[in-house]
Amino acid sequence: GGTVIGSARCQDFRTHEGRLKAARNLVKRGITNLCVIGGDGSLTGADTFRAEWSTLLTELVKGGGITAEEAKKSSHLNIVGMVGSIDNDFCGTDMTIGTDSALHRIMEIVDAITTTAQSHQRTFVLEVMGRHCGYLALITALACGADWVFIPEAPPEDDWEDHLCRRLTE
Numbered sequence: 257g258g259t260v261i262g263s264a265r266c267q268d269f270r271t272h273e274g275r276l277k278a279a280r281n282l283v284k285r286g287i288t289n290l291c292v293i294g295g296d297g298s299l300t301g302a303d304t305f306r307a308e309w310s311t312l313l314t315e316l317v318k319g320g321g322i323t324a325e326e327a328k329k330s331s332h333l334n335i336v337g338m339v340g341s342i343d344n345d346f347c348g349t350d351m352t353i354g355t356d357s358a359l360h361r362i363m364e365i366v367d368a369i370t371t372t373a374q375s376h377q378r379t380f381v382l383e384v385m386g387r388h389c390g391y392l393a394l395i396t397a398l399a400c401g402a403d404w405v406f407i408p409e410a411p412p413e414d415d416w417e418d419h420l421c422r423r424l425t426e
Contacts, residue, residue, distance in 0.1 A: 269301050278305070279312040280321045283330045290333070293353060295341035302335050309333045343389035358385060358392055359399075366400045379424055 268274030282288070292302040305312075313327040322330075339346040342358040362384050373380045386392045390407025397405035404420065406412050413419075 266301075269305075272308075275305055275308060276312055276315060276321075279309065280316055282333070283313070283316070283322045283326050286329070288330055288333055289335075291336045291338065293338045293340040295339070295343070295346075299337045299339070302337055306333060306335050342392065343386050344391045345389040355391070359395060362392060362396050363399060366396065370400070 266274070269278060282290075290302065292298050310331070313322070313330065316322045317324055317327050338353060339349055340353040342352070342354040344352050344355040346352050362382075366382065369380050369382070372378070382396075384392045384396055386408075388408050390405075390409050393405055393407050396402070403423075406416075
């Protein structure tokens with residue numbers, strides 16, 4: 257999604273001027289309904305935009321960016337927010353958009369390297385996505401029977417490397 261097409265975390269939209277420009281663009285195109293699919297940044301931005309909407313319209317009319325009639329037609333901005341985050345770290349959802357497909361892809365990778373690891377009697381370390389949330393790592397570890405899992409919510413002890421190496425050579 258947004259990361260690939262370059263729309264993720266738009267810096268301009270974090271400023272009042274950026275949101276003013278966005279409001280003008282929507283009004284000029286007659287758009288009054290938005291479906292925002294994203295994580296914390298996208299949904300926070302959408303909520304800020306919603307809260308400022310009437311103020312933005314007033315400011316645009318005063319500055320001549322839109323007419324009073326255009327402002328009246330666009331007086332209500334309807335926003336639907338859908339959580340799209342592979343981290344599955346949003347309260348109130350069973351599974352966020354993207355989590356299941358991320359887990360599926362990770363398990364494909366685990367399946368692909370397991371045979372190689374076993375045939376060569378090697379240990380493989382797999383790092384998965386998740387920024388500050390260990391959900392994907394934890395569920396992957398449970399699903400594939402991993403010997404070790406490190407997650408941000410429970411950081412490893414200082415000497416974890418030595419302990420891991422000792423266990424692997426036993």
